[in-house]
Amino acid sequence: MRIIEIKDGMNKRKTLNELLKREDEDNLEIENTVRDIINNIKRNGDVALKEYTYKFDRVELENIKVSKEEVEEAIDIVGEEFLNILKEASENIRIYHEEEVETTWFKDFGPGIKLGQKITPIKRVGLYVPGGTAGYPSTVLMTAIPAKVAGVKSLAMVTPPDSSGKVDPYILAAAYVANIDEIYKVGGAQAIAALAYGTETIEPVYKIVGPGNIFVATAKKQVFGKVDIDMIAGPSEIGILADEKSNPRIIAADLLSQAEHDEMAAPIFITTSKEQAEKVEEEVYKQIEKLPRKDINLKSIENYALGIIARNKDEAIEWMNEFAPEHLEILYDNPETYLDKITNAGAIFLGEYSPEPVGDYFAGPNHTLPTSGTAKFSSPLGVYDYFKRSSIIQYNKDALEKVGDKVQKFAKKEGLFAHANAIDIRFQED
Amino acid sequence: MRIIEIKDGMNKRKTLNELLKREDEDNLEIENTVRDIINNIKRNGDVALKEYTYKFDRVELENIKVSKEEVEEAIDIVGEEFLNILKEASENIRIYHEEEVETTWFKDFGPGIKLGQKITPIKRVGLYVPGGTAGYPSTVLMTAIPAKVAGVKSLAMVTPPDSSGKVDPYILAAAYVANIDEIYKVGGAQAIAALAYGTETIEPVYKIVGPGNIFVATAKKQVFGKVDIDMIAGPSEIGILADEKSNPRIIAADLLSQAEHDEMAAPIFITTSKEQAEKVEEEVYKQIEKLPRKDINLKSIENYALGIIARNKDEAIEWMNEFAPEHLEILYDNPETYLDKITNAGAIFLGEYSPEPVGDYFAGPNHTLPTSGTAKFSSPLGVYDYFKRSSIIQYNKDALEKVGDKVQKFAKKEGLFAHANAIDIRFQED
Known part of the structure; x- marks a missing residue:
């Protein structure tokens, strides 16, 4: 673990990028592999999908769709106690995300002018859930429930099978609790391609959400434009703001709760006390x-953890905003009074009794958060990711007549005479 | 212009994709060219930027930044009348976009539990404005004003110069009206790279918005992840819903107002009257x-226009939703009563006196809209593109104690024991 002291003249961005090894590099080899996989799925559909599943997941599948019996079996394995925990977490997630619902509006903006915005759920969405040790039932709840709250009618989940052809029962149980009834045992770039372009078995979707490894992330970036995607997830991170009163045991425990996710996870804390850092x-x-x-x-x-010693809280917060952590804990007294100064963070945990895991599973806000500094421009996954907007414009004859001349002048300055003609023709005799 | 009649058994998606030639193909040559440009800008900054400007825009620039004098000169050329039109349009755009402002909230969710969501403007954004005949002053207003409404503090505009090293005065005048004081005379993929990675002259931004040609679109896709982007703009389109009462002259004029944008623009109408289609x-x-x-x-x-004859309005609307037009005009009587059935459209224009140009320039809603069918999952550019959200979570000791056991069980099922430890440690003696 490295501990540094902030000094005059240090460049925040440069220092952090170097310490965190945050330089993005092209990986053309992976990009080409993924492009080939996507093209193969586009051309050969299910046949290619099964070939890749055999190649990468080491299992030959007859049916890629998870059956009702498989879900029932999973529920039995998981047992009632954990099923109830899943249900309680789901309810909390649902209640929080209801706050993000937006509604269509349409109203007067002057005589003869009505404007508005229509909110419409995306019709069909694909959810990617990683397999193996990175496959979390909480991910299923966090991606599916906001979609349901938004009113998405059709949800398809994909997740890689193990070598016996099965999906983790906890993931299936979470899908059951979240009311997902369309699940496919496919993973990797091939699953992303199948969702984007469709195969004989899988109807194409309009948006793909959920975390995944570098192949999944690369495939998501490549199909972006054909479909929408949520974000490109990178390694996870936590940033802790502490002062001399904060408890070092708690800081250490919280750094470790982030570190265990991933060898590349970045757990950092910024404190005003050198003694405490040690x-x-x-x-x-x-x-x-x-x-x-x-x-x-x-x-x-060893590789990514950082303790940073700041000379005062303002400096600490400025550096934290430059780090832009996925998870931010503020361990100061009256932590809510610092909210105004926080500009970049995926989720903000206030005070000693709000550790990150309570947000990961239970509190309700989404745990799918912007990573690797992307909190500078991205938001947590939310209901707003599952609907889209349409502007509404209605002018009557008088209102159009009043502005027609200006619209025409504007159009003509842009060289768009047919635009001007579309106004003219409405006021000419047949 | 092609006219088709809908018949039983026709597949909407397949038929439209074929007629509109909407098959996406990789263009590896352009992708590689753009990747080289981006890498060169990353390595060589301003020097490379000026070299590309010489190569592509045929001008050797001393300073890439537009000076105050250049802006003042542009304002003189443009003249007061048009400046006033720009100001009036800006005001309408501002008023509409104020409706999209969202505010931070933080409230009780049970004893000892407060949750919320913080809204923060993105700190610095780059605006791309195309040059030549595709360079529109309205684009400047439509991209900059929502950013200002959202509270973005730092806006950098890039736009290619002509071969004399000047920027279109109408574009500069629009930038002046929109309060943009940082403008660079660079365009193409090199401008996108400069915004994403920064050069000696241009500070990097966190998000890039605005339309552009295939090189700009490809560059935006490649830098996506490093920065956020608005959307990948494709050819423009209009869809008109008409019945036997709609005026054929108006339908024709509105199809043409779309057609003039671009040889690949797709102007289509769906009517219930064959006679009218003719x-x-x-x-x-x-x-x-x-x-x-x-x-x-x-x-x-000749290549993209389509008249489609539907057997009834419901069928017409279903096909229109599959087309998912950037601009939708509903020329039915009482057009607002059909809003509920419209699921995919960038902007909806209601009735005979709401032609698309009134939305392009003046009404207020954004004219930067999802193209090429992406209205199935995308929204108009809006204030929401310029802010991001952070979740807020605050539990007190009692509240955490109450759920601690369940959070730990959940964490352990996912194999995350340090997560469980972060709860434990808070209730252990030092």
Whole structure:
């Protein structure tokens, strides 16, 4: 774990990019592999989809669609207690996301002029859920429930099978709780291609959401434009704002809860106390010993973890805004009074009793958050990702007549005479 | 112009894709050219930027930044009358977009639990404005004003110079009216790269918006992830819903107002009257004779224009939703009663006196709209494109204690023991 002190003349962006190794590089090899996969799925549909599943997931599938029996079996395995936890989490997620619902409006903007905006759910959406150790039932809830709240009618989930051809029962149980009844056992770039272009079995969708590995992320970027995508997820991160009163054990535990996600996860804290920074480091190495994912934790801590010592809170917050963490914890007293100064963060956790995991699973806000500094321009996944807007414009004859001349002048300055003609013709005799 | 009749068993998607030649193909040559340009700008900054400007725009520039004097000169050329039209349009655009403003909220969700969502403008945004005949002052207003309404503090506009090193005065005048004081005379993929990665002269931005040619669109797609982008604009289109009472001269004029944009523009109408469809075709060829952009119009009409005869209004609307036009005109009586049935359209123009040009320049809603069928998943450019959201989560000790056990069980099922530890540690003695 590296600890640095902020000094005069340090460039925030440069320093952080270097320390966090945040330089984006093209990976043409992966891009070409993914392009070939997408083209093959476009041409050969289900046949190619099954070939890739055999190649990458090591299983030959007769049916890629998950059956009702498979879901029922999963529910049995998962058991009632956990099913109830899933249901309670779902309810919290639903209640929070209801706040994000927007409604169509249409109203007067002057004599003879009505303007508005229509809100319409996207008709059909695809959800990607990773397999293996990165496959989380919480991801199913977090991607599906806002879609349901938005009114999306048709949801297709894809997730890679294991080598016995099965999907993790916890993922299936979460899909059951979230009311997803169309699930396919396919993963990787080939699943993204199938959702974007359709195959004999899978109807194409208009938007694809959900996290995935580099192949999935690259495929999402390549099909973007043909369909919409939510965001391109990178390694996860946490930023903790602490002062001399914050508890180093808590800071250490929270850094580690991020570190265990991924060897490339970036857990950082910015504090105004050098003494405390040293205690945090000590605590991190003490707690790490007891963790089953110690290896992943160690790699993340060694390569990406950072303690930054700021000279005051304003400086600390400025550096944190430049880091733009996926998860931000503010461990100051009266943390809500600092909200105005926070400009870049996916989710903001206030105070000592709001650890990140309560947001990951239970509180209600989405855990699909902008990573790798993209909180500078991106938002958490939300209901707004599942609807789209249409402007509404209605002028009557008098209103159009009044502005017609100006519209025509504008059009002609742009060289668009047929635009001007479309106004003229409405006021000419047949 | 082609006229088809809908028959039983026709597949809407397939039929429209074939007629509109809407098959997306990779263009690896352009992708590679653009990748090289981006990498060169990343490595060589301003030097490369000036080299490309010399190569593509045929002008050697000393300063790429537009000076105050250049803006003042442009204002003189444009003159007061047009400046006033720009100001009036701006005011309408501002008033409409004020409706899209969202505000931060933070409230109780149960004992000891507060949740919320913070709205923060994106700090710095780049606006691309095409040059030549596709360079419209209205584009400047439509991209800049929602950014200002959202509270974006720093806006950088890029637009290619002509071979004398000047920018169209109407574009500069629009920038002046929209309060943009940072303008660079660079265009193409190199301008997008400069905005995304920064050069000595241009500070990098977090989001790039605005239309452009295939090189600009490809560059936007390649830098997406490093920065956000608005959308990938394709050829423009209009869809008109007409019945036997609609005026064929108006339908023809409105088809042509779309056709003049671009040889690949798709102007289509769906009517319930075969007789009328024939009259529309006649009118199109009559009106086209008088238009200065006759050649562009003819190519669009011959290759992409479509008259579709539906057996009833419901069928007409279903086909229109599959077309998902950028601009939709509803020429039925009481057009507002059909709004509920419209699911895919960028902007909806209601009734005979709401022609598309009134929306292009003046009414207020944005004219930057989803093209090429992307209205199935995209929205008009809006204030929401210029802010981002952060979730806010605050639990007190009691509230966390109450749910701690469930959060831990969830975390452990996902194999995330450090997540569980982050809860534990808060309730252990030091």
